[in-house]
Amino acid sequence: MGSIDYDTLAELYRGKPPEVRKAFDFQRRLKGCIIGERSFGELKKVAGADISILKSEKKLICGIIVFSYPDMTEIERVYSEVDENFPYIPGLLAFREGPAIIETYGKLSVKPDVLILDGQGTAHPRGVGIACHVGVLLDVPAMGIGKSRLYGSFEEPGTEKGAWTPLTSREGERIGAVLRTKDRTKPVFVSPGHRIDLESALEIALTCSRGLRIPEPTRLADTYVAELKKGRK
DNA sequence: GCGACAG
DNA sequence: ATCTTGTCGC
Numbered sequence: 001m002g003s004i005d006y007d008t009l010a011e012l013y014r015g016k017p018p019e020v021r022k023a024f025d026f027q028r029r030l031k032g033c034i035i036g037e038r039s040f041g042e043l044k045k046v047a048g049a050d051i052s053i054l055k056s057e058k059k060l061i062c063g064i065i066v067f068s069y070p071d072m073t074e075i076e077r078v079y080s081e082v083d084e085n086f087p088y089i090p091g092l093l094a095f096r097e098g099p100a101i102i103e104t105y106g107k108l109s110v111k112p113d114v115l116i117l118d119g120q121g122t123a124h125p126r127g128v129g130i131a132c133h134v135g136v137l138l139d140v141p142a143m144g145i146g147k148s149r150l151y152g153s154f155e156e157p158g159t160e161k162g163a164w165t166p167l168t169s170r171e172g173e174r175i176g177a178v179l180r181t182k183d184r185t186k187p188v189f190v191s192p193g194h195r196i197d198l199e200s201a202l203e204i205a206l207t208c209s210r211g212l213r214i215p216e217p218t219r220l221a222d223t224y225v226a227e228l229k230k231g232r233k
Numbered sequence: 234g235c236g237a238c239a240g
Numbered sequence: 241a242t243c244t245t246g247t248c249g250c
Contacts, residue, residue: 050240051240053240088239088240089238090237090238090239090240091238091239093239093240096240097240118239118240119239119240120239123239124239125238129239130239130240144239146239146240147239147240148238148239148240149238149239150237150238150239150240151237151238151239189239
């Protein structure tokens, strides 16, 4: 693993007014730890994570569900409630949701081969979206599937399921892809997080999309945390 | 200075 | 993320 230490992270999260400059420094260091190649064998388990917010309690509810791949049969689901101590700032989403996801991941008795996160991986202004951030800190293969664009330019992909176009950074680098997961619906934004390449991420995203726009892992994790939230109200 | 801006 | 009614399509 790289040289990222939790003390720096914990210190950062404690900052009352968000210390954006320190977050940027952290992302710069984290970027050097990202492995952009596929480093896992046969894909047998995938997991999806999502967050919902308990505004009154100032807490985040995180849920993670592990599925067998490619049949998408649920294997395990866990959740946790964590204090909300960082605001939502575009480009710094991982500092808000990352701690909850990391804590919840630790509760899994079955670890997935790939973790799918709601949001971007390398398709980020500094190349370190939440999928990279969480993937590196947990040292687990991770990828991001976002419902909308954060960074990068692209051409609209074809309208048929499976069609995709590259997401390009300002410097001309291919940082992700815009993928049509369902015919004639808004495409999703796929990008590598850690220990995976774009081609593998695209294949996984498409295989997990069972006729719906949002791939099963994150889609079901979303309904899971929504139910947990409802039950707490 | 003026937009853009994951969840 | 969250708020929030009806409504269009399979």
